[in-house]
Amino acid sequence: xxxxxxxxxxxxxxxxxxxxxxxxxxxxxxxxxxxxxxxxxxxxxxxxxxxxxxxxxxxxxxxxxxxxxxxxxxxxxxxxxxxxxxxxxxxxxxxxxxxxxxxxxxxxxxxxxxxxxxxxxxxxxxxxxxxxxxxxxxxxxxxxxxxxxxxxxxxxxxxxxxxxxxxxxxxxxxxxxxxxxxxxxxxxxxxxxxxxxxxxxxxxxxxxxxxxxxxxxxxxxxxxxxxxxxxxxxxxxxxxxxxxxxxxxxxxxxxxxxxxxxxxxxxxxxxxxxxxxxxxxxxxxxxxxxxxxxx
Numbered sequence: 192x193x194x195x196x197x198x199x200x201x202x203x204x205x206x207x208x209x210x211x212x213x214x215x216x217x218x219x220x221x222x223x224x225x226x227x228x229x230x231x232x233x234x235x236x237x238x239x240x241x242x243x244x245x246x247x248x249x250x251x252x253x254x255x256x257x258x259x260x261x262x263x264x265x266x267x268x269x270x271x272x273x274x275x276x277x278x279x280x281x282x283x284x285x286x287x288x289x290x291x292x293x294x295x296x297x298x299x300x301x302x303x304x305x306x307x308x309x310x311x312x313x314x315x316x317x318x319x320x321x322x323x324x325x326x327x328x329x330x331x332x333x334x335x336x337x338x339x340x341x342x343x344x345x346x347x348x349x350x351x352x353x354x355x356x357x358x359x360x361x362x363x364x365x366x367x368x369x370x371x372x373x374x375x376x377x378x379x380x381x382x383x384x385x386x387x388x389x390x391x392x393x394x395x396x397x398x399x400x401x402x403x404x405x406x407x408x409x410x411x412x413x414x415x416x417x418x419x420x421x422x423x424x425x426x427x428x429x430x431x432x433x434x435x436x437x438x439x440x441x442x443x444x445x446x447x448x449x450x451x452x453x454x455x456x457x458x459x460x461x462x463x464x465x466x467x468x469x470x471x472x473x474x475x476x477x478x479x480x481x482x483x484x485x486x
Contacts, residue, residue, distance in 0.1 A: 201246055202350035205269060205311065206262075207320030208237030212383060212428070215465070216243050218447045219381070222426050222467065224474040225249060228377040232256070233365035234384050235266065245354040250379075256361035256368040258401060261298060261310050261330075262322075263362040268307030270355035273348045279308030280343040290316055290334045315342050369414055376422030379474075384411055386430040389463070405434070412438045419470040431464035444468040 204211060212219060219240055227250035232241055235255040244250055257263050268276045283289055294313060298306045314322055317332035325331045361368050365382070374380065385403040411427075418425045419442075429435045431446050448462045 199353070200346050200350045202242045202354045203347060204237035204239050204242060205344070205348055205351050206237045206265065206314050206322070209321060210383065210386060211237045212239040212449075213237075215428075215447060215449050216240065218445075218467065219426065219428070220244070220247075222469060222474065223249070223381070224379055224424065224476070227251065227379045229254065229373050229375075229379070231368070231371075231374055231378055231380045232383070233368040233380070234382060235262070235360075236383060238266075240381050240383070242351070242354060252373075253358045254361060254368065254371060254373060255358060256363060256365075258362065258364050260362055261306065263360060264303055265307040265310045266355070266360045268304050269348055269351050270358070270360060271352075272304050273352040275304045276308055276311070277343055277345045277348055279305050280312050283308075283312050283342075285316055285337075285340060285342060287334045287336075294330055294332075312342060315340055365411065366414055369418065374418075374421070374423055378423045380418055380423055380425040382411065382415070382425060382427040384408070384427075384429065386428075386465075387432055387435050389430050389432055408434070408438065415439070415442070415468070415470065423470070424475055425470040427468040429466050429468070431466045435466050439466065439468045442468045442470065443472045 204213065216239065220243060223244070227244070230241070230244060230250040230253040232238070232253070233256045235241065235257050238255065241253065241255060245253075255266065257266075283293055290313075293309055294317075296309060298309065301309065313330060313332065314320060316335050316337065317330075318335045320335075321332050323330070323332050361371075365384070368374075369380070384407075387408055408429075415425055415427055427439070429439075445467045447465050447467055449465050450462050
């Protein structure tokens with residue numbers, strides 16, 4: 192019998208992202224079809240759902256997107272230039288003085304890979320892994336003072352790069368990404384937007400300098416209606432509050448509980464109720480779709 196080569200590492204999110212879905216995979220994945228021709232995620236964030244679907248080889252092709260240009264740049268660097276990205280990250284020492292010097296760098300003046308490295312490094316060294324931008328579009332998270340942070344997991348970056356080999360990564364508003372002609376009746380869409388605030392103090396949506404308030408939430412609901420009309424299958428996550436229950440009252444939905452570990456107030460961390468909405472009662476069967484290996 193021929194010897195097997197070393198087992199490939201399992202890719203997982205290379206960014207710590209507020210609202211990440213690793214803790215809800217067992218609730219989200221059963222609500223998606225077992226076999227997917229085109230998987231679409233317009234609010235990719237850390238990409239926990241994508242990486243798990245890739246590991247399970249459940250889709251043939253994927254389109255990932257986000258309106259945050261620095262986040263998109265990071266995903267593209269992981270896909271196309273993982274070794275150079277790792278080298279750039281390893282060039283910065285974990286030090287408070289270095290942290291603020293790197294934070295103060297103007298991303299627009301940096302080459303693409305170094306710009307992406309800055310995003311990943313700040314994510315690992317900033318306070319509580321938070322990614323936050325002010326209205327001027329500047330990253331404004333303070334130094335993290337971690338005991339022994341892992342600045343870069345090179346093995347995981349390489350594994351993520353392999354998962355992204357045949358994936359399109361787009362920059363743009365969710366409406367523009369969903370307008371792609373490949374988002375048809377064979378597409379499966381997962382939407383994980385900035386959540387509707389559950390209170391005046393728990394209202395973090397500063398993933399980028401652009402607003403995501405009631406008007407944007409309304410546009411998203413309309414896009415979800417359009418997905419159903421086009422025959423695409425969609426699942427959407429959001430806060431479980433009166434406003435979202437009203438927006439999605441006409442759709443099948445469930446309430447699930449997620450543990451949140453990113454919060455400036457430690458008492459605000461813990462299990463919170465979330466809404467999982469579907470365009471259709473059940474995911475479509477896709478047994479005839481021939482899936483390509485992803486990893």
